[in-house]
Amino acid sequence: xxxxxxxxxxxxxxxxxxxxxxxxxxxxxxxxxxxxxxxxxxxxxxxxxxxxxxxxxxxxxxxxxxxxxxxxxxxxxxxxxxxxxxxxxxxxxxxxxxxxxxxxxxxxxxxxxxxxxxxxxxxxxxxxxxxxxxxxxxxxxxxxxxxxxxxxxxxxxxxxxxxxxxxxxxxxxxxxxxxxxxxxxxxxxxxxxxxxxxxxxxxxxxxxxxxxxxxxxxxxxxxxxxxxxxxxxxxxxxxxxxxxxxxxxxxxxxxxxxxxxxxxxxxxxxxxxxxxxxxxxxxxxxxxxxxxxxxxxxxxxxxxxxxxxxxxxxxxxxxxxxxxxxxxxxxxxxxxxxxxxxxxxxxxxxxxxx
Ligand SMILES: Cc1cc2nc3c(=O)[nH]c(=O)nc-3n(C[C@H](O)[C@H](O)[C@H](O)COP(=O)(O)OP(=O)(O)OC[C@H]3O[C@@H](n4cnc5c(N)ncnc54)[C@H](O)[C@@H]3O)c2cc1C
Numbered sequence: 001x002x003x004x005x006x007x008x009x010x011x012x013x014x015x016x017x018x019x020x021x022x023x024x025x026x027x028x029x030x031x032x033x034x035x036x037x038x039x040x041x042x043x044x045x046x047x048x049x050x051x052x053x054x055x056x057x058x059x060x061x062x063x064x065x066x067x068x069x070x071x072x073x074x075x076x077x078x079x080x081x082x083x084x085x086x087x088x089x090x091x092x093x094x095x096x097x098x099x100x101x102x103x104x105x106x107x108x109x110x111x112x113x114x115x116x117x118x119x120x121x122x123x124x125x126x127x128x129x130x131x132x133x134x135x136x137x138x139x140x141x142x143x144x145x146x147x148x149x150x151x152x153x154x155x156x157x158x159x160x161x162x163x164x165x166x167x168x169x170x171x172x173x174x175x176x177x178x179x180x181x182x183x184x185x186x187x188x189x190x191x192x193x194x195x196x197x198x199x200x201x202x203x204x205x206x207x208x209x210x211x212x213x214x215x216x217x218x219x220x221x222x223x224x225x226x227x228x229x230x231x232x233x234x235x236x237x238x239x240x241x242x243x244x245x246x247x248x249x250x251x252x253x254x255x256x257x258x259x260x261x262x263x264x265x266x267x268x269x270x271x272x273x274x275x276x277x278x279x280x281x282x283x284x285x286x287x288x289x290x291x292x293x294x295x296x297x298x299x300x301x302x303x304x305x306x307x308x309x310x311x312x313x314x315x316x317x318x319x320x321x322x323x324x325x326x327x328x329x330x331x332x333x334x335x336x337x338x339x340x341x342x343x344x345x346x347x348x349x350x351x352x353x354x
Contacts, residue, residue: 006032008352009150009160011141014042015338016326017166018126019074019345025130027354032160033130034152036140036293041123042167043196043294044338047203047242047284055240056118057203057233059286060196061338062244063112068334070342071113078125081116083236085109089215092272094222100272107219109231116236119338140293143176146319151176164348166326168194169315170296181318188314190298192329193307195336197299200247200254200287202227202265204280209234209241211273218243220272225249226264230272243269243277251289251300258285309335311347324348 008024010017013035024031039045046056063085064071075082087107094100115122127135140153150158165172173189180186209232211218218232228248234241245268247254247261254261262285269277289295311330318324326348331340 003149003157003159005159006030007160008032008162008164009034009158010164010166010326011144011150012042012166012327013037013040013135013137014166014327014341015044015123015126016328016341016345017042017164018123018130019342020164020166020326020348021130021134022126023345023349023354024352027349029352029354032134032136032158034136034139034141034150036138038138040127040135040137041120043288044119044123045286046118046120047205047282047286049205049240055235056120057205057240057242057244057284058118058120059201059203059244059284060288061119062114062231062233063109064115064338065112068337068339070346071339074126074342075115075122078122078129080121080125081236082113083116085112085114086212086232086234086238087111087217087219089212089217091217091219092221094220094224094268094272096223098224098271102216107217107231108221108229109219114236118235141175143178144323145178146323148322162322162324162352163319164324164326164352166345168192168197168294168327169325169329170194170298171293172325174296185314185318188312192309192312193303194295194299195307195309195329196288196302197295198251198289198302200251200261200285200289201244202247202262202283202285203233203242203244204266204269204277204283206241206243206276206280209238210276211243212238214274216273218273220245222248222268222272225268226261227268230269243273245269247285247287251287254287255290258287261285306336309340321351324351
């Protein structure tokens with residue numbers, strides 16, 4: 001059977017891949033997007049609303065920040081509502097010995113911006129601007145060749161002129177690339193940590209934001225855990241009502257403990273905010289460290305700080321300009337963030353003349 005053809009193949013349907021597809025579509029270019037998961041969004045995911053609590057609670061990114069022009073422009077262009085992270089009321093510090101200190105002070109994410117409906121609303125709105133037939137879900141790419149063949153794990157093959165790798169560089173290193181990239185390039189891919197890939201988030205949905213009634217912002221730092229940092233994750237106007245926390249236990253010690261950790265997380269929320277916390281409408285623990293479409297074994301140990309991201313020189317002109325990297329980690333600025341995903345897409349769109 002002869003291979004189907006396209007001019008540009010985008011591998012990865014996270015924010016970077018979708019944003020690039022948006023640029024190419026507007027420029028009237030021929031492209032196809034291949035996404036391994038049965039859904040779009042990549043690291044953007046949500047606990048979807050339950051009866052009586054419509055909406056979505058972010059299990060991946062929650063915020064963008066003033067000074068990130070691409071996120072501001074895109075949310076505006078797509079008609080999405082942006083609102084401030086809730087920051088009214090007292091913050092809490094939970095000590096390792098169980099003492100809970102309540103105090104006035106700034107919520108740690110005060111000034112951060114959220115998208116109504118969660119970041120998944122951004123993914124849905126962006127995808128809605130694209131022809132659905134060009135977005136291939138459950139289509140993991142297994143290998144690519146310099147002669148322009150793109151092999152899907154499902155057995156199908158596409159023949160393409162340009163390939164854009166809109167997936168974390170460490171996952172690029174795991175693809176079967178023919179001929180193999182020189183060892184310096186392979187090493188450069190492996191050296192780029194996938195931002196937040198080793199993290200886990202716990203989120204719980206409630207009928208109402210009961211902590212606000214008690215004068216609490218929902219903002220907590222804890223030395224006891226299992227949640228190390230907790231925030232109000234409610235929608236604009238408090239609906240749906242939700243809390244989320246980053247799990248403070250390192251990934252290697254979290255393996256196989258999702259149920260146990262969820263129970264402990266609810267118990268912690270009850271210690272901090274009251275017994276209402278024990279009966280959420282729904283809850284979820286999303287452990288990114290164990291999802292092969294995001295993390296690799298090396299990502300179980302997160303980098304000590306925010307890495308100095310960007311496209312290394314060794315990876316800047318692959319296959320004479322026909323193979324491109326577009327994940328957030330390769331962005332010229334704000335690498336690792338949502339803004340970086342948009343900047344990386346913009347960088348590749350420019351190289352492709354779109
Ligand atoms: C818990 C958490 C919290 C975060 N918080 C924030 C925040 O508040 N603000 C912020 O700005 N950023 C935050 N981030 C980072 C943000 O999520 C990322 O910068 C952004 O989503 C990256 O988008 P991307 O498209 O570059 O990569 P990804 O979203 O990782 O997309 C890559 C895509 O490639 C797909 N893929 C993988 N392998 C293959 C294959 N072989 N074939 C086809 N497809 C494949 C994946 O399924 C995925 O959809 C957070 C991340 C996490 C995990």
